[in-house]
Amino acid sequence: MGVGEKGFEETLKPEVVEKGFCAVCGACVSLCPFGVIELRPSGPELVDNCLKCGNCYSVCPRYELDAEAIERFAFGRPRRPDEEFGVVRKMLLARSRDEEVLKVCQDGGVVSTLVKHLVSSGMAIAAVLSGVSLDTPWLPEPRIAINGQEVLECAGSRYSYTLNLMSNVGTSALLGFLEGRKAAFVGLPCQVAAMRKIQMLPVEELGWHKAFGPIIGLFCTETFDYDGLVKLMREKLGLEPGDVVKMNIKKGRLYFYPREGEPKAVRVKELADLVRQGCKVCTDFSAELADISVGSLGLEGWNVVIIRSELGEDVFNSALKADLLETRPIEEEPQVIDVLRRLTEMKRKRGEKRS
Ligand SMILES: Cc1cc2nc3c(=O)[nH]c(=O)nc-3n(C[C@H](O)[C@H](O)[C@H](O)COP(=O)(O)OP(=O)(O)OC[C@H]3O[C@@H](n4cnc5c(N)ncnc54)[C@H](O)[C@@H]3O)c2cc1C
Ligand code: SF4
Ligand code: SF4
Ligand code: SF4
Known part of the structure; x- marks a missing residue:
């Protein structure tokens, strides 16, 4: 068209x-x-x-998404029929060696470590991230981080949606164009797909592909309505959102960790009414179009990392060379592949049934 x-x-x-x-x-x-x-x-x-x-x-990630064209653009080839998780160069377990990151990260801190390395080393001019409001507990908001401290301030997962693509794209692209360097991007699979389409916009003189990269994707099952989560914390769990220091999804439950006392949890199935409509038709669990995709799949203190592109591999290797990460073969946790397969299939089936 x-x-x-x-x-x-x-x-x-x-x-x-x-x-x-x-x-x-x-x-x-x-x-x-x-x-x-x-x-x-x-x-x-x-x-x-x-x-x-x-x-x-x-x-738009939901309009005529040509995954094959994106894969050729980003990875140099489309996925093979046997690549059930999208194009994969390497899959491994990793965690940060950076003590500052380990204090604040969600899982193994790979995402914050890579991004901190990118902005501190000058490999990226900035990073488009999701932070959290200083005034309203747990309200996610878009951020542009230009140094390691700002990356640390965005660490951890918020399970409601941030409009990362709204207010950050233009500003970070401008920074990139002015400085001749790219801005890194961290986002959920839908945001990764949109970023790929932005990179591929046929505007030669601007060259959006010159403004963004690497693109780091987070595994994602769904996001929840922010007001609904706050109501749940207050009314069902008796927790004040400002007193909750961490949320985490493990084995089908969403855990809320208060500053003091034991964590409280609800079954994710009970949160069906809070799932955003757009998530119910989403078919991408592992951010299949990202340079590097990161999740935890229930591992404590470790990340599951899928390196998909040459750029992703260069960035990951650079962090390894700087001794910022430790790694293990994925074969040491064989259940992880089963969990990844189950969640990938669940999302494809759920999304396709409803679309
Ligand atoms: C909504 C959501 C759902 C997820 N679902 C799963 C899942 O089902 N299974 C699984 O294995 N992993 C899931 N993850 C990924 C997981 O929570 C961690 O983000 C991932 O393991 C990286 O861990 P880390 O310690 O390296 O992250 P950190 O080093 O702590 O970095 C986290 C990064 O996440 C970004 N971020 C935080 N909240 C959001 C948000 N709402 N939107 C966009 N970016 C955000 C920040 O920019 C930050 O840079 C989900 C993450 C989110 C945000
Ligand atoms: S908000 Fe995103 S998904 Fe919705 S129409 Fe716009 S680009 Fe498409
Ligand atoms: S981006 Fe172009 S086509 Fe889309 S609403 Fe704006 S003017 Fe219309
Ligand atoms: S489930 Fe899909 S649409 Fe919803 S936040 Fe995750 S990637 Fe985006």
Whole structure:
């Protein structure tokens, strides 16, 4: 489809928003050069005349996502039929050796360690991350980190959605263009897919692919409504959100760790009403289009790392060479592959059933 033939009303509105497929990621709003779409809780809405430039649907992860074209662009080849988790160069277990990261990270701290290394060494000009509000406990918000301290402030997982792609993309791209260096990006699979489409936008003189990379993806089953999580903490668990220091999903339960006392947990199945609509049609568990994908799959203090691209391998090896990470073969935890397979299949089936 060529630019100028179709606009928002012929594409995203009927095919994504009205069908309930929208991930509410904000990429379309962020990339509309004329500011004529605004993000609402159920997705973007047209608020002025669409000039049919084509940007919004070109970057949408839920509209004509050509995974094979992205794989050729990012990995130099499409996945083979036997690659059930997407293109994989290497899969291994890893954890940080950085004491500062280990104090604040979610699992093994691989993500913060890689990003801290990228911005501290100057390999990246900045990193587009998800942080947390200073005033409202557990409210995730987009951040641009330009040094190690700012990376540490974003460590840990928040299980509600951040509009990383909304307010950060333009600013970090500008930084990249000005400095001639790329901004790293950390995000959930839907955000990774949007970032790939942004990198592939055919704007030669700007070259979005020159502005972003590496793209680090997090494993993701779903995200929950923020207000619903707060209500649950207060009303069902008797916890004040400001007193909760960590949340973690393990063996089908979401655990809340208070500053003092024992953790409290709810079964993830009981949170079905809090799952965002766009997550119910999502088919990507392990961020299959990222340079490096990271999760924990229930391991304590370790990460499962999937290195997918040459760039991802270079970044990971650079951190290894700087003695920032320790690794183990994935074969030492054989159950991990079964869990990855189960969650990958569960998401594909759940998403395909509903779409
Ligand atoms: C919503 C969500 C669901 C997840 N589901 C699973 C799962 O089902 N199974 C599994 O194995 N792993 C899951 N993960 C990944 C896991 O929680 C860890 O992020 C991952 O193991 C990396 O650990 P780490 O110690 O290296 O991270 P850290 O070094 O602590 O770094 C975490 C990074 O995550 C980013 N981040 C935090 N919250 C969000 C958010 N809401 N949106 C986008 N980015 C965020 C921050 O930018 C930070 O840089 C999920 C993560 C999130 C955010
Ligand atoms: S990005 Fe272009 S096609 Fe999309 S809403 Fe804006 S003007 Fe219309
Ligand atoms: S999925 Fe993202 S890019 Fe697509 S319509 Fe929804 S908000 Fe826009
Ligand atoms: S399940 Fe995760 S990756 Fe998929 S739409 Fe929801 S937040 Fe995005």
